[in-house]
């Protein structure tokens with residue numbers, strides 16, 4: 437392979453040629469738009485660290501879902517902002533909970549959108565951890581209890597399925613939660629509700645803006661005892677293997693950009709659809725730089741989303757989904 441016989445620039449000469457040999461074609465079909473639902477009606481409050489992303493009541497969620505559908509985006513993922521919090525996240529189980537009512541409202545609006553729900557406790561607990569707190573009998577330190585938590589998560593997933601969710605997405609990183617959720621769903625004849633597991637969720641600084649949006653910052657300690665250490669990649673493969681064994685239909689890596697190698701490794705090793713969450717901090721960094729005039733938003737956003745797909749994710753959860761769809765559809 438040597439010059440002048442080989443001239444790679446030959447295939448970059450025109451847009452038609454570049455299109456012909458393009459290896460990754462980003463489209464709206466793999467995009468999922470995350471949304472934050474609160475109680476009340478006519479509520480639409482912008483999240484200060486995430487421009488153009490809102491905390492909104494179910495009626496407003498439905499309005500934005502119409503727009504999402506019209507842009508060709510196949511689905512949304514819902515996060516709940518409950519009216520009341522307690523140590524066990526009880527409001528996450530109620531048929532009248534914020535997420536359950538939003539699903540119902542989307543269903544009644546006859547939208548074809550896939551409705552995915554985030555299954556976790558951190559938005560619903562007063563301490564902000566993803567599970568219930570127990571005192572370790574050896575050290576007497578407060579710790580997030582694994583087995584007591586997964587029983588609650590299974591109930592939460594069931595209540596989302598009852599409300600009409602297509603896919604439930606556990607994000608808590610407790611061990612054994614996928615099996616507990618699958619068993620509970622099947623026991624109640626929701627065998628067709630799929631599980632998208634946040635299989636490799638890292639303990640990341642890039643979640644900062646989300647915690648403002650979802651009001652879910654831990655009140656003490658951090659999440660290092662259940663979310664993954666950013667330094668580990670092989671461990672992600674173990675987490676994915678366990679979740680698939682337990683019955684996950686699809687798996688996700690979160691965040692996306694700092695973990696493209698992990699997305700690639702998961703894509704190569706497993707035969708299931710791989711998702712990636714282009715998280716709040718990744719979105720906020722772009723928005724902040726764009727506001728300062730330092731970056732071209734369209735160009736860098738499409739480049740970021742393309743890189744996530746190129747790494748191996750066929751499903752991309754992104755706060756930029758709507759804007760990306762407009763750019764991709766040339767609206």
Ligand SMILES: [Zn+2]
Nearest residue numbers: 556557558566
């Ligand atoms: Zn959580």
